[in-house]
Amino acid sequence: MVAATQMFYLVAQSTGSVPASRDAIGRTALLLLILSLIVVLFLTWVLSSTLARRRERTLQAREAREKAIRPAHLPDPWVEAGRRATTPTSNDLERAIQGSAPDDPSAPIAAPRKAGSSASPPSNGRPVALVTGAARRVGREIALVLARGGCDVLFTYNQSGTEAESLARELSELGATGTFFQVDLSDSEALQSFASGLAQTLPRLDILVHNASAYGPSPLAELSEEEVLRHFRVNAVAPLMLTARLAPLLSQSSMNGGGVVIAMADIHSMGRPRKGFAAYSMSKAALAEMILTLARDLAPHVRVNGVAPGVVAWPEEGYESDEEAQRKYLKRIPLGRAGTPHDAAEAVRWLALEATYVTGEVIRVDGGRWLT
Numbered sequence: 001m002v003a004a005t006q007m008f009y010l011v012a013q014s015t016g017s018v019p020a021s022r023d024a025i026g027r028t029a030l031l032l033l034i035l036s037l038i039v040v041l042f043l044t045w046v047l048s049s050t051l052a053r054r055r056e057r058t059l060q061a062r063e064a065r066e067k068a069i070r071p072a073h074l075p076d077p078w079v080e081a082g083r084r085a086t087t088p089t090s091n092d093l094e095r096a097i098q099g100s101a102p103d104d105p106s107a108p109i110a111a112p113r114k115a116g117s118s119a120s121p122p123s124n125g126r127p128v129a130l131v132t133g134a135a136r137r138v139g140r141e142i143a144l145v146l147a148r149g150g151c152d153v154l155f156t157y158n159q160s161g162t163e164a165e166s167l168a169r170e171l172s173e174l175g176a177t178g179t180f181f182q183v184d185l186s187d188s189e190a191l192q193s194f195a196s197g198l199a200q201t202l203p204r205l206d207i208l209v210h211n212a213s214a215y216g217p218s219p220l221a222e223l224s225e226e227e228v229l230r231h232f233r234v235n236a237v238a239p240l241m242l243t244a245r246l247a248p249l250l251s252q253s254s255m256n257g258g259g260v261v262i263a264m265a266d267i268h269s270m271g272r273p274r275k276g277f278a279a280y281s282m283s284k285a286a287l288a289e290m291i292l293t294l295a296r297d298l299a300p301h302v303r304v305n306g307v308a309p310g311v312v313a314w315p316e317e318g319y320e321s322d323e324e325a326q327r328k329y330l331k332r333i334p335l336g337r338a339g340t341p342h343d344a345a346e347a348v349r350w351l352a353l354e355a356t357y358v359t360g361e362v363i364r365v366d367g368g369r370w371l372t
Contacts, residue, residue, distance in 0.1 A: 126176075127151045127255050128204050129352070132185065132242070133212025135160035137313045138264070140167055141341035142209055145349045147176035156183045156194075156212065185212050185238040186230050195245035205249040207352045210239035210263040210287070218279035228279045235283035239263055240290055243298075251301040257356030258301045262348050263291050265308040267366050288362060295360030303359040307347045310366025312339035334368030 127150065134143040134155035140163070143153045153171055157164040157180060164180045171178030183194045198205070214234035218227055243250075243261055250259030268274045269284035288306060295304040310333070314326060330338060347365050351358065364370050 127206040127253075127353075128202070129153050129207035129209065130198070130205060130246075131155045131209040131211055132183075132238075133157065135163040135167055135180075138309070138341045138344050139209075139211040141345040142211060142348050143167060143178075144170060144174070145342070145345040146207065146209075146352065147171050147174040147178075149349050149353050151207065152177040154179045154181070154198075156181045156185070158182065158184050158212070186214070186233045188233070188237075191238055191241060192245075195242050199245050199249065202249055204253065205246055206253040206255040206259055208243060208246060208250060208259075208261045209348060209352075210242070210261070212238070213264065214283070215280055217276045219276050220278070223279070228282075231279040231283040232286065235280070236286035236290065239287060240294075243290075243294060243304075247298060247302065251298070253302075258303060259298075260352045261294065261298070261302060261304040262351050263287050263304075263306045264344070264348075265291070265306040265362055267308045267310050267364055267370055270308060270362070270364075272370065291362060292360055299359060303351075303356075305351045305355070305358060305360070306362035307344055307351065308362050308364045308366070309344045310339060310364070310369040312344045312365065313341050314338065332369060332372045333366070334371060337367065339365060339367055 129143075129146045129151045131139055131143045131146070131153060132155070133139045134153075135157035139155070143155050147153050153176055155164070155167070155178070161182070168178040168180055181194060184190050212234060214231045218231075250261065253259035265288045266281075266284045268277070269281040270288055273281050288308075291304055291306040298304055311329060326338070330336065344365050347363050351363065
């Protein structure tokens with residue numbers, strides 16, 4: 001302020017218009033400063049008002065374009081996204097199989113389908129995921145976690161029809177389309193029919209999760225060739241053939257990072273074999289090798305990874321269902337507890353939706369069991 005006052009005084013003196021005193025010069029300089037601030041504030045207000053009006057016009061123009069693009073008979077997607085879908089009853093699902101209308105016309109698309117039937121999730125921009133063997137346990141949690149992540153979900157089941165129906169209801173409550181298929185993955189013809197039907201009718205497929213598994217002991221004294229082949233058909237052959245048939249759809253995915261294949265492996269088939277499970281372990285080892293091979297075959301448009309859980313859901317029968325056996329197993333886990341289906345499902349979600357620069361990897365979800 002002093003410098004400005006002195007400068008004003010010198011200029012005034014040189015032009016012959018020096019005020020009567022320095023006090024008058026100070027008052028004049030202060031007045032000029034106040035006027036400058038007023039001008040700056042006014043210009044700021046004008047600029048802010050102009051930008052606000054421009055944003056409002058832009059939003060109005062965007063809404064007008066969206067209304068012009070969206071047919072009049074379709075509801076506003078943002079309004080619909082805020083509503084919970086009405087879940088179908090058992091009668092609704094049965095009528096859906098037969099092609100008749102459900103009791104509630106607002107019921108979502110969530111109907112069981114036979115292998116080889118068509119499936120057409122709505123083309124709404126949401127990623128579409130297919131999860132095999134998703135009616136129960138880990139597969140069920142994977143389907144729910146992907147739905148919460150913004151995906152529509154197709155899934156298969158073999159014998160758990162009641163659980164599949166309830167999962168479809170849960171998916172619809174999350175705002176996701178749920179369509180499920182009864183498929184016996186050990187049946188080569190049923191598998192081929194199912195894969196061909198999806199390849200010909202699905203408008204898009206972004207995520208393929210191989211969760212269905214044949215699991216059981218195979219003591220050498222009781223070993224049969226059919227049991228060995230059943231493990232291989234479900235755990236290795238079906239994932240390979242299904243991926244091969246759906247690879248063209250996956251390669252066209254517009255999802256960030258491209259299409260994704262995730263196979264559920266097992267830490268005990270990766271160098272930690274369990275006694276008496278030769279058929280299962282060998283088939284899962286083949287699945288782990290498939291992950292590495294397809295990661296190269298399907299690059300750069302499709303990422304292929306695996307999740308290898310330790311115990312994330314105790315078997316409901318057999319040796320592992322015994323509490324003493326469970327305690328012995330837990331002692332070998334550094335984190336001191338069994339995992340949960342949600343632990344495994346979160347690893348799948350991360351690989352599918354976030355790990356866009358990861359391929360050819362198998363993530364162990366075992367609480368550190370691999371280290372002991």
